Amino acid sequence: MILLDVGYRGSGDVKVVLYGRGEVFEDGSFRPYIYIVPRDGKLPEGAEEVERIDLNRKVKVWKVFFRHPKEVPRKREELKELGELREADIPFVRRYMIDKGLLPLHEVVLPEVKPGKKEAHELRVLAFDIETLTDEGTGVGDSKIIMISLFGEGFEKVITWGQEAAKGVTVVENEAEMIREFVAAVEAYGPEVIVGYNSDGFDWPYLRRRAEKLKVPLKINGSPLQFVRKGRDNAVRIEGLVNIDLYIFIRNMLSQYMQSESLTLNAVAEEFLGKEKVQIGGAMGIEEAWHGDIEKLYRYSLQDSKLTYLLALEILPILYGLAKIVGQTIFDAARMSSGQMVEWLLIRKAFGEKMLVPNRPKYEEAAERRAVRFEGAFVKEPIKGLHKPIAVCDFRSLYPTIIIAHNISPDTINCGHRGCRKNRAPTGVWFCTDKEGFIPKTIRSIFEERMALKARMKELKKGTVEWKVAYTRQTALKLLLNSFYGYMGYSNARWYDIEAARATAAWGRDYITRIMRDAAMHGFTVVYGDTDSVMLTSDSSEFERDVRKFLKEINAKLPDPMRLELEGIFRSGVFVTKKRYALMRKDGSLVVKGLERVRRDWSGLARKSQEEVIRLVLQGKVGEAKEFIKGLVKKLRAKEVPIEELVIRTQLKKRIESYEQQAPHVKVARKLRAMGKKVTPGTVIEYVVAPGSRSISDRAVPASVAKDYDADYYIENQLLPAVSRIFEALGGDIEELRMKQAGLSQFLE
């Protein structure tokens, strides 16, 4: 069996249920258990005495068995009398995966239930999306669902109700029928994975509420939907089918590596699939389309499930890779934060080492830990302005390699050996040099596997199945490796050790500042540096050769496996402040950090002009950049800029009545309603600021009827803020760009 999911059932003796491709297997032979570190007294009946390692000392503990996981919370208080309870908060399915050595998407040999050799890399995926009205309220399930779309391999279906027949759309009698039709369509397609975008938070709860109201049973292949609260999130489980909310996974594991700060389906799809895939849609009135243009609604809905499907094809392999490394079900891994991924990997490793897992901190304990702040990475104040060329050097996995190199771990800190004190962090604590710590050992296994995979990838042909499998796994290993940073300082961590976390960060600062000093002694100008990177320049004619020679010298001195690498030689860079800079590659493409305003509440004018100014400045054409802005200022004053460039978009988040602040988009929403337009929460309000002396809110007019605009507003609040930082970094004067020296502008107006 290729393992897809695991659950359990039974009322007396628990039975584990293994879900595989097209088959189900029940295992009644595994019993829940916990450990007790006994105070005194004698071994309870049916319990076993076993030896385990608690951090770094051997202890004798009692292993107490149960018939069913439900017994554990029931007997908790009573058992506490006997001693400290351990591993009494490990969910049963996770316990089973670990103890049986099972991995998701790997073979399970039956009936013994032991890991086999085969492995799957992809599953049959179905994406879905629902459209709803908002007329009876925006709470989950308040208004009607009017359309459901599905998209799979060679499969697409759009269902609606109470409409004239329309091309490509299955039209049924009513909403209840539509839900039935949806369930039937899912069952007919037979997915192994069902995906949505924010579906745990929206589509599934919405479907549940509507189904309840309409008295339609909502079961897929006979499995009812189970709703579980996980913090602020909902998790929706459908036994026998892997339900995944792509949004949650992207937010938890991928967002920190993404350019976009917004995680809407469109923004995420644009980044992963490319802009051209994300054309249809935009601002659409669902209610209007429902009443007038059902084909438009059809295209919109299908586009969203199609994007979700295409996104799933890109992203799910990474999730599968992570789940396999962490050793938990795809369902669970899909909803873990990076800290939890690390923790479940550690718990699995601890089992292999016969180590007792530390308990999770109680709420108060976690709160106290959260209050403890510690100094993070070093960020150098940049030498403001334009520099060329720029060499970007960075440490390969800085924090993981520091943890390995210095053996940083809760079980090695301040050990009793005299000789280990030379391995002392800048914070004063030291780490054992005799015995490898639990955390470094775990990180090293991941790090070494990744290095081996990267070496292997070089021998494989790029783009082949084998190469892709290796590439995906190394990506997953990298994500996990990066997640270890911060784990020991994470307030909910079981292996929490603030001094170990502090030491890691302090060593990081120590190494990067040492590199900067060395670089300066080698004749480089250190323009900027942040955490694990340094950006160097010099006027040597052999710049790249010099940099490589410098790296070689540095690497000879760094402890294994730390290494400083050349990320690239850039044509030029403009540096504004810490975390805000732009680099230009040799091929002319840009890397922009902290500057770009990709937010929609900035006009097209502001976004485009910032990009153009960065481009010109990096090409050394500062004069041209100034002229470009001056030209735009002039055009704005002469009212020659097309209105479309000046449209500002803000989404209405709640009902108009419930806004206390009369923000511009709120006032515009009122005006739109007065014009007979339907304005509901979720509508993106497009407006332009018109001339006049009243407040901005009063002067904001709907983009659809805007005839004129306030030139000064756009100059002062859109254009100049977007570009001024860059000119200021170059030592320029904003006044010059305003062209107001002689009070000319007042004169012209």
Added chain:
DNA sequence: TCCATCCGGGG
């Protein structure tokens, strides 16, 4: 600057 509250994704 500190503290409390809001908000994310979806419609």
Added chain:
DNA sequence: GTGTACGGATGGA
């Protein structure tokens, strides 16, 4: 579900 939990941005005191 062997339960009860996130973190950054924003705005007012």
